[in-house]
Amino acid sequence: MWATEAAESLLRTEETFLACLARIDTIVLKPLLQAERSEQKGKGHSKLLLLLNDHFHTLWDLTEENYRALKQKVSISVSLCLQDLYILWKEDLFLSSYIQYFDTFANCVAAQGFDQAAKHKSEFWKTHKTALKQFLADFTSETSIPVALHTVLHKALRDHVRQYSHILVRLREAIGESPETELVTNAAKQYSKLQSFISQVLDEACLTKALWKSLGHKLTDSLCIPERRVLEDSKNLPVLASVGRTDRVLLFNDILVLIQGNNFQSFNLKLVWVDGTCSDQPAPEKQTLRIVTPEEEFVLSAKEPQMRAVWHWKLNQAVCQALNGKRDFPLWGKAREGSEPSVHRFFKYTFRAEGRLKNAVYEGEWSWGKPHGKGTLKWPDGRNHVGDFQEGLEHGFGICLIPLASEDKYDCYKCHWWEGRRRGYGICEYGNEMVYKGYFSDNLRQGFGILENPSSEQPFKYTGQWDGDKKSGYGVWDDKDRGERYIGMWQDDHRHGQGIVVTQSGMCYQRTFHADKMVGSGILLLEDDSVYEGSFTRDLTFVGKGKLTFSNGFTLEGTFSNKSGQGLQTQGTLNTSSDKQEDSITKVQLGLDDFPVEKRWPGIYDQFLEFIHLGCKEETEESFTGFHIQTSKELRKSQEYLFCERGPEDISGKIGDVLKELVQHQGLESLQHYLQKAFESSLHPLGKLLKALTLAFQATYSGIGANKHLLNMAQEEVKFYAKKIWEFYQGLLHLALEQKGQPPVETEDREKSDLNAYRVILPLILPCFYPELFMLYMLYHEKEDDLYCQGIVDLSLFSDVKLLEFLDVQKHLWPLKDLILTTNQRRSLVKDKCFLSATECLQKLITTVDPREKLEILQKTYEEIEGTVSRVTERDYKLPMDDLLPLLMYVVSRARIQHLGAEIHLIRDLMDPTNEGGMYDFLLTALESCYEHIQKDMRLHPRENWHVARDL
Known part of the structure; x- marks a missing residue:
């Protein structure tokens, strides 16, 4: 029953309102827009009027559509429910349509659009004053056209919203306590807020219009835009700014303005931070607000706490609304209502003040007026920095591109930054194709780093220590043009101190360097394993006093010279006594004492x-x-x-x-x-x-x-x-x-x-x-391994029986049961069957790099040998060293491990010192004995003797 009464009341209201809208459109809007199009085409206020006309017709169409639907339901005389009241179930659509209309209407008022429309149209409006009187009861000949337009284009719509609100209030009273009460109550609140919104936007528009009229043309032309509203004025609520000689402070919905005579400073509210924490300051300072912006910081001072509180609240509310991108609904809450604006923000800003950031554009995260977080900084000259910022400085990971003067190339720094400077690890790709990977301090290469030039012109690579952007300390330099590698000390980008040079041909030498020049004597190791001790040139020519030790142990000591066309000459003593062992000559080691x-x-x-x-x-x-x-x-x-x-x-x-x-x-x-x-x-x-x-x-x-x-x-x-x-x-x-x-x-x-x-x-x-x-x-054990391999090849020609005999393995230890013969085989021809499990186990030595695992393989091999012997003797047999060595020799010869000398010495050098003297040490010593014995036999018994032994 009460829903039907509300619907009938709403139907009558809408019918009257539609007639009013039709008259406004016919008598005011259409003639006005026709005049605008002919006289003020393209003007700013003309665009506003066209937009206002669009929103007007949107409201008109919405009202008419719902009026017809409602009339149809009322006409069939059925009992209606709340869902038939479109102001309820289409509440959001109605509210947004009215908000858009009054937003645009307020823009027309604030930008003095109606004043502009009334100019130069006196004859037009004379013919329409009679029509305007139909809308305004108190319209007189003295009433200005702008005031008339203002009233006509908003009064009827504002009154209609009020009627909506009244209908909903009466409906809520009629239904009493019921399940639908909350629905109607919430709708009534929303339409009440809409009324408050309309009042506030109109008041703000009128105040802003009055402000523009009070300011000079220069300030008005610079500051006036249709959407801008004045929220507070220091003339109404006194406050002083500490910036220069500020005459006036204006707070708008998007900017904060400080006026100084005919000049002004404006600050985008999205980048304004208000600091009201002054409880720890002296009494006079407590009435201040600290305002922080990207390039300026100043103080607003009020005379009384109440004035300061109002400014503080309004500033925070304005900043919040600017950050949200829309005005609140309603525009202002109650005092102390609403949250504080976020300290962390995202915005794009162009710096204008003098300094390293002048004319640079920063887009990214901010905190208290400074880039803070992730962002992009671009300078007009093409420099770019993308990465992390802290308190306005590059801090954290960042990528910086610096353009070169020509050829459209960049120096690219992918680094960790600390307070605006490169510090820590970084990768730098330079425009000349060089690449640096290493550490920085205060923008300079510092600590360990690798600099490489991969280009075909003077290719090089330096790996080592840096100090103050220069090579200093221990480092390795590859000169790819000369085919040389320098290993040693540096100072101020020069080879300085002890150094080793290795050439592509296999020769190497150690010398003392001073500012890239060789000084004093050194040691030169030749390809044929000869050793020269003395002075020589960079192209490895002997000069002055020196001593040459040949690989066979002979020595030549004296003075060397190299005259053009005459070759190397010397005056000295040749010693053929060969006191030095060959190994001590060929295995000279460099750098141990000079590079701890x-x-x-x-x-x-x-x-x-x-x-x-x-x-x-x-x-x-x-x-x-x-x-x-x-x-x-x-x-x-x-x-x-x-x-x-x-x-x-x-x-x-x-x-x-x-x-x-x-x-x-x-x-x-x-x-x-x-x-x-x-x-x-x-x-x-x-x-x-x-x-x-x-x-x-x-x-x-x-x-x-x-x-x-x-x-x-x-x-x-x-x-x-x-x-x-x-x-x-x-x-x-x-x-x-x-x-x-x-x-x-x-x-x-x-x-x-x-x-x-x-x-x-x-x-x-x-x-x-x-x-x-x-x-x-x-390489170090190449000669020994060659002898060992020759012995292995010859031992492989032996049959199992012959080899066991040759190695003096006791016959009761021979696993002859492992040999399966056919009628066509003789026992002496069967090979590679004895101790097969131990042989296969030892072959696994090359499958791992861990010295401990290699030793475990060796122990497993020993256990396999001992297990085979125990099976043959049919008792638990513990091998003494006299029995173990020939058996292990047999297994080693059958395993055919290449580079066994290198394997043995790597294990010996890198094994855990706690294993010394233990079982692992014992077995490794036994393996070394086998290895040396095979080499020794090759030296003592030439290959032809091995063949004789085999045939026997």
Whole structure:
């Protein structure tokens, strides 16, 4: 019943309103727009009137559509329900349509659109004054046309909203307490808020219009835009600004303006921060507000706390609404209502003040007037920086492109930044094609780094220490034009101090350098294993006093010269006594005393130590661990390159997670599993450390550096790596336990638990260095291995029985039952059947790189030999050394392991020192004896004697 009454009341209201809208359209809007199109085509206020006309017709169409639907339902005299009242079920559509209309209407008022429309149309409006009187009861001849238009185009619509509200209020009273009460109550509130909204926007528009009339033409032309509204004026609510001689402060809905005479400063509210925290300031300062903007900071001072509070609230409300991109509904809440504006924002801004950022455009995150977070900074000269910012400075990961003067090329810095400067790990691709990967400090290359020039003109690669952007300290230089590698000390970009030069032809020498020039005497190792000690030129010509030791032990000592066309000449003494052993000549080792292993690659270790000493803080993590960037030369020349992203993380994203997980793995198996993952991760600190050490090792000993005279340097380096990594792991563990509040594990306890660098670290890291290291071992033991291989080839010609006889293996130990003969075979011709399981076991020696695993294979081989003998003798047989050596010799000859000398010496050099004197040491000594015995027999028994023995 009450729904039907409300519908009938709404129907009558709408019928009257539609007639009113039709008269306004016919008598006012159509003639007005026709005059506008003919006289003021393209003017700003004309566009506003056209937009207002569009919203007017939208409301008209909506009202008419719903009037017809409602009339149809009322006419059939059925009982209506609330869902038939379209002002309820189409509430959002009605509210948004009225808001759009009155927003546009207010823009016309504020921008003085009706005043502009009334100008130069006096004759037109004279004929229409009679029509306007139909709408205005108090319209007189003195009433201005702008006022008349203002009233006609809003009064009827505003009154109609009020009628909607009254209908809903009466409806709510009629239905009393029922399930539909809340629906009607909420709708009544929304239409009431709409009335409040209309009042507020009209008041603001009128105040803004009055402000524009009070300001000079210069200020009005610069500041007046239709959507702008004045929210507060220091003439109405006094406040003073500390910027220059400010006469007036104006707060608009989008900007804050300080007026100084005929000039002004404006600040976009999206980049205005209001600091009202002054409780700790002296009494006079408590009535101030600190205003922070990107390029200026000033204070607003009020005389009374109430004035300060109003300004503070209005500023915050205006900033919130500017950030949201729309005005609140209603426009203003009650005092103290609403949230504080966010401190962190995203905006685009062009800097204008003098300084390094002048005319630069920043787009990104802000905090308290400064770039803070992720953003993009672009200068007019083409410079670009994309990355992390902190308090206005580049801080964190960032990519910077700096254009070169010509050829459309860039220097690209992909670095970690600290307070505006490059610091920590970085990758720099220069416009001249050179690439640097390493560490920085204060924009300069500092610490460990690799600089490479891959171009065809003067190609080179430097891997080593930097100081103040110059090569200083220990480093390796590859001169690809000359085919040389320099390993040694540097100072101020020059070779300075002890250095080793390795040539592509296989020769190498060690000299003292001073500012790139060789001084004093040195040692030169020739391809034929001759050794020269003395002075020589860079093209390896002997000059002055020197001593030449030939590979056979002969020596020539005297003065050398090389005259043009006459070849090498000498005056001296030739000694043919051959006092020196051949091995001592051919296996001379360089660099051991001049480059102590603990002083090589300090830049790699320093970065890790600094990281640990700083408590592994997350803000320093990236500067050590570095990053991965997907890039290409094509992207590098485009703006898309600025937005490349980091690659996926491998094991853990944050150092806190790394330390937490570290504590959980302290047993040998669990720890090795964890460290294996850590070493494979390029983001884990230990993985990053291993990667840097691997690059340094490869730069030194691969390619040209594969020279047998560098073996001892290389193998002691690998052992030192294991000790340092173990030491750094202990440091991380100590820090992790400390952060967890647990007592640290003492080093002595660790050693007692058999956990050490050789047991835990070396097996995991050795695969990274093994290819280069084993190559050096093969070159170093090449002659012995050649003799050994010749012996193996000849021993392979023996049958099993003949070989067992030749090696003096006791016959009761022969496993002859293993030999399966056919009628056409003689026992003396059957081969490779005895001790087959031991032979196959020993052959696995080359399948692993871990010295401990190699020793375990050797022990397994011994057990297989002993097991076979026990089976043959049908009792538990413990082999004495006299029986073991010939049997092991037999297995070694049948296993045919290449480079066995290199394998044996690698195991001996890198095995755990705790194994010395134990079973592993004993078995390795036995294997060495077999290896040496085969070589010795080759020296003492020429090949023809072996053939005679075989035939016998």
